[in-house]
Amino acid sequence: MARRSKIEAEKTRERLLKVARELFEAQGFSDTKVSQIVERAGITKGGLFHYFPTKEALFREIWTQLQGEMDAEARQNATASRSRSDPYAAFLAGCQTYLSWAARPDYQQIVLIDGPSVLGLAGWYEADNDLGRRNVNAGIEYLARKGIVARKRVQPLAVLVHNALNGAGFAMARNEPGVTVESVLDAFEAVLKSLR
Amino acid sequence: MARRSKIEAEKTRERLLKVARELFEAQGFSDTKVSQIVERAGITKGGLFHYFPTKEALFREIWTQLQGEMDAEARQNATASRSRSDPYAAFLAGCQTYLSWAARPDYQQIVLIDGPSVLGLAGWYEADNDLGRRNVNAGIEYLARKGIVARKRVQPLAVLVHNALNGAGFAMARNEPGVTVESVLDAFEAVLKSLR
DNA sequence: TGTTATACATACCCCGGGTATGTGGGAGCT
DNA sequence: AGCTCCCACATACCCGGGGTATGTATAACA
Numbered sequence A, B: 001m002a003r004r005s006k007i008e009a010e011k012t013r014e015r016l017l018k019v020a021r022e023l024f025e026a027q028g029f030s031d032t033k034v035s036q037i038v039e040r041a042g043i044t045k046g047g048l049f050h051y052f053p054t055k056e057a058l059f060r061e062i063w064t065q066l067q068g069e070m071d072a073e074a075r076q077n078a079t080a081s082r083s084r085s086d087p088y089a090a091f092l093a094g095c096q097t098y099l100s101w102a103a104r105p106d107y108q109q110i111v112l113i114d115g116p117s118v119l120g121l122a123g124w125y126e127a128d129n130d131l132g133r134r135n136v137n138a139g140i141e142y143l144a145r146k147g148i149v150a151r152k153r154v155q156p157l158a159v160l161v162h163n164a165l166n167g168a169g170f171a172m173a174r175n176e177p178g179v180t181v182e183s184v185l186d187a188f189e190a191v192l193k194s195l196r
Numbered sequence C: 001t002g003t004t005a006t007a008c009a010t011a012c013c014c015c016g017g018g019t020a021t022g023t024g025g026g027a028g029c030t
Numbered sequence D: 001a002g003c004t005c006c007c008a009c010a011t012a013c014c015c016g017g018g019g020t021a022t023g024t025a026t027a028a029c030a
Helices: A006-027 A034-041 A045-051 A055-078 A087-102 A105-130 A132-145 A151-173 A181-195 B006-027 B034-041 B045-051 B055-078 B087-102 B105-130 B132-145 B151-173 B181-195
Strands: none
Touching: A006 A034, A006 A045, A006 A055, A006 A105, A034 A045, A055 A087, A055 A105, A055 A132, A087 A105, A087 A132, A087 A151, A087 A181, A105 A151, A105 B105, A105 B151, A132 A151, A151 A181, A151 B105, A151 B151, A151 B181, A181 B151, A181 B181, B006 B034, B006 B045, B006 B055, B006 B105, B034 B045, B055 B087, B055 B105, B055 B132, B087 B105, B087 B132, B087 B151, B087 B181, B105 B151, B132 B151, B151 B181
C-alpha cells in the first residue's frame, strides 16, 4: 500500500484519535498498547508514528480535545438564557456542567486519572487552570464583589470548590450510596447559600 | 554472594522500600526503573523480586505505608489535649493534618498522582476510604447530629470536603499566590462556620 | 554436623515503544 | 500525457525494561 489522498489521510488521523480515545477510556493509558490502537484503526505502527511523535503526544491531544469539549459546553450553559443576567446562576450552571463531566467514565480515566501521571503535575495543572477553574474563579469573584466572601479568601476558596467538584465525579463513579449529581449539587448549593 | 542473616535481610528489604520511595517521589512510578532501585540499594534484580512479586506490589506497599503515617498523625492530632472534649476541634485538627500532608511532594506524587493510575480507581478509592475520608466523615456526621447539616447531605458533603482538601495540596505545591496551608484552612473554617 | 530453607546473584526471555528505511501512488508541473 | 517529487503509510528492526528460571552459598535448625 502507499500514499492516499489528503481526505483519506485526515480520516486516518481522526480514526486513530477516536480508536485511541476508546481504548484509553476502557483500559487506561499504560494498559493500552500501540499495537492495539493500530490494529483497530486498520493500519500499522509506522502510520501512527507518522502522525504522532510518541504515544504520549497522542494522549495529550486526546486530553486537550476532551477538555475542550467540556469547556465549550460549560461556556454555553453558563451564558444561556436566564443565566445571562444572573451571574450567580451562571456560576451554578457552570458548576453543574463540570460536575456532570466529572461523572463521565471517559473524563475520569483520561483527564482525572491518567492525566496527572502521564502529563505530570505541571502540565496537567497548566491546562486545567485555563479550563475548569476559570469558571469557578469567576463565580467566587462574583461572590467577593457582592461582599459575600472576603477578598483574601477568593483564591483558596476557588481551589477548594474546584477540587471538591473534581473529586465528586469519582465518588459518583463508584455508585456510592447517596452520592449522585443531584445530591452533590444540592449539598453544594446548600453550602453556597449559607455563605450568602 | 548468598544468604544473609535475618537481620541483614530485613535491612535489605527496608533499604529497598526506602530507596524506591525516594525514586518514586522524585521521578514518578513509570520513570523509575527497577534497575535504578536495585543499583541504589546495592543488590540485583533477583533480590528485589525475591521480596516483591512485581514493581507494582512494591509501589502498593509504599503507598500503604505513606497513608498509614498520615493516618497515625491525623488520629494523634485529632485526639490530642483539648480536642478530646470538643469533637469539632478534633475534626478541624484532623483536616489540618490532612491538609499539611496533601501539601507534601512525596504524598502528592505517590498517593495523589501515581496512586490512581497504578492502583486503579477501585483500589485507590478502597484504601483511601479507610483512611483520609474516615476523619472527614466523622466530622460531618458530628455536624449532622448537632442538626447543623441535613442528614441526607452527609455523604455528598463528606465527598466534597474530602476532595476539596485533597486538591488544595496540589495548589499549594504550585506556590499559587495566596494559597497556603493557613489561607486554605482559614477559608475552610469560614465555610464551616457559616454552616453553623 | 548434616540437612534444609532462604537470600540473594546470573542469565535469560519477551513484550512494547520507538526508529530507520522502503515503496507505491497521488499531485503538480511541463 | 508523462515525468518527477513527495508523502502516507508498510516492513523490518532495535533496545530498554519488567519479569522468570535457575543456580549457589550460607544461616538456621535438627
